[in-house]
Amino acid sequence: MSKVVLVTGANSGIGLALCERLLSHDAEGLQLCLACRNMQRAQAARSALLASHPRAQVALLQMDTSSISSVIAAAQEVKLRYNRLDCLYLNAGIMPNPQFDIRAFFRGLFSSRVVSMFATAEGILTQKDGLTADGLQEVFTTNLFGHFVLVRELEPLLCHAGLTSQLIWTSSSNAHRSAFSMGDIQHRRGTQPYSSSKYASDLLSLALNTHYNKRGLYSSVICPGFVMTSLTYGILPSFPTFLWTLFMPIFWLIRILTNTFTLTPYNGAEALFWLFKQKPESLDPQAKYHSLTSGLGRNYTQARRMDVDLHTSQDLFEKLLQLETEVDRVCSSAADGRTAYSTTCL
Ligand SMILES: NC(=O)C1=CN([C@@H]2O[C@H](COP(=O)(O)OP(=O)(O)OC[C@H]3O[C@@H](n4cnc5c(N)ncnc54)[C@H](OP(=O)(O)O)[C@@H]3O)[C@@H](O)[C@H]2O)C=CC1
């Protein structure tokens, strides 16, 4: 029986490289569904995949993870098309308006924190977040909450008696506990919405295991390392792409110090692909699976313990459930014409 795999943010970067790797592994035994917000880019990605795997089954699904109504409509469509889902990759993500602190970077270069700075970008990167049409924080909704709603909506396809399914989150080494606050899960007030959203995905994955393992659904988290994609090009927008290419020899040298410099989307997708081949029951719910590339260019996956605890993960899960109910209430009253479609109160 062919496996049904859905990937969000599949039209570029790490998501697209993952699709390519999955099809190279098993082109005919998969039903791959690319969930993307921009159908033109999605179509281009599908054509590229079919060019190298002409017999593959590759479907497209329109979904904008920053819009809750779009996520719910997409989930409805998935339920019409498939009767089960084996693997759901929660990969779509944004880091809008990044601010790179050059001074902090140079201070870090000449400190004992240099390796950790290159691996995690701690202390050198902030972002300016915006609001979605629903009045939610954009980074939180795109990276985390839209995916949470998707999982909840797809529960009937993911939880099947006697069978197992997998959720695989693309998190980051930039996920820091210090950026996250339980009193402000959307990160309305801080300057590190990206780090906060990724730390929240680490917590949420643990909570999802607590709630769903007994129903055959397992959740894991990966970190792709530092990969050159449109997301990272956006960090230094004044840098033309060729300058990044000129830096490649420096990055290869840094890779000798920190094997987190995976650099290519293919290498970055290593842990995503590795997890697909594992028995979900055998995975550690408290581990983050890192894509790593050695100085000699060898790709491998390594599990590292996450800085998460059950109590905090449970608190976040409950807050997300509350927010889901609230968004649902606002959506239904908007549909009845009772209130404007806005959740600025959340
Ligand atoms: N590159 C890196 O070094 C690292 C990346 N990551 C994570 O990897 C994931 C993939 O990023 P990466 O491949 O680097 O970057 P890309 O920008 O290449 O890919 C991001 C993907 O997410 C999609 N996306 C963004 N916003 C939405 C939305 N609202 N609805 C649906 N899809 C959306 C993009 O679609 P569109 O083309 O329409 O914008 C694109 O397909 C992200 O979660 C990122 O945080 C984690 C650690 C390091």
Ligand SMILES: CC(C)CCC[C@@H](C)[C@H]1CC[C@H]2C3=C(CC[C@]12C)[C@@]1(C)CCC(=O)C[C@@H]1CC3
């Ligand atoms: C010679 C200079 C131009 C080098 C600049 C390097 C930095 C731009 C990068 C060093 C560590 C990188 C990093 C990320 C972005 C780019 C760096 C800050 C991420 C934050 C990208 C997104 C993630 O999820 C984690 C990455 C950690 C490392």
